[in-house]
Amino acid sequence: MKIVVTVMLKDGVLDPQGRAIGHALGNLGFAGLNEVRAGKVIELDLAETDPARARQFGEDMARKLLANTVIESFRVDLPTP
Amino acid sequence: MKIVVTVMLKDGVLDPQGRAIGHALGNLGFAGLNEVRAGKVIELDLAETDPARARQFGEDMARKLLANTVIESFRVDLPTP
Structure with a gap:
């Protein structure tokens, strides 16, 4: 089954990439x-079929690889097909 | 209101970053x-309050900046607070 891990910088941590995107959008007239x-978003297709275990x-x-939990928070979603 | 733009490489486009993450997870025993x-995921907080217009x-x-529509597809979500 598919799971989606979304990793965002924690609130309060400076996000230069987001800032740059905001500036660029402003320059484009938005x-x-x-x-x-x-x-970041990471979509994983797992052999596991049990939603809780997935x-x-x-x-x-x-926790082990995808997010740096010192500065990033993550969320695991199970998209409904 | 908040909107979330998710940008993924289109199916069929080689995704070396995803491949590398998969290998690294395999090496870690997953x-x-x-x-x-x-x-990529971009969260935008807009002054706009109408969901359809947002x-x-x-x-x-x-289309203008966040995604390269030649190789990437995108999705706009309005998260429920």
């Missing part, structure tokens, strides 16, 4: 942007 | 990974 934050597996992978 | 794909705004930004 107004009314309060805040822009950038992150979620646990995703959290383990995020 | 088995049963069929496919791993990596992408979505349209997100699609315009994705």
Whole structure:
């Protein structure tokens, strides 16, 4: 089954990439942007078919490799097909 | 209101970053990974409060800057608070 791990910088951590995207959008004429934050999304297709175990597996992978939990937070989603 | 733009490489486009993450997870002992794909997520906080217009705004930004539509596909979500 598919799981989606989304990794974002924690609130309060400076996000230069998001800032740069916000500036670039402003220069292109997009107004009314309060805040822009950038992150990563990792879609994993697992052999595991049990949703609870797949979620646990995703959290383990995020903690061990996908996210730097000092400055990043992560979320594991199980998209409905 | 908040919108979330998710940008992924299109199916069929080689994803070396996803491949590398998959290999690294395998080396860490995570088995049963069929496919791993990596992408970007951009969270935007807009002054706009109308959901339909916010979505349209997100699609315009994705087409103009956030996604390279030759090789990437994007999705605009309005997360429920």
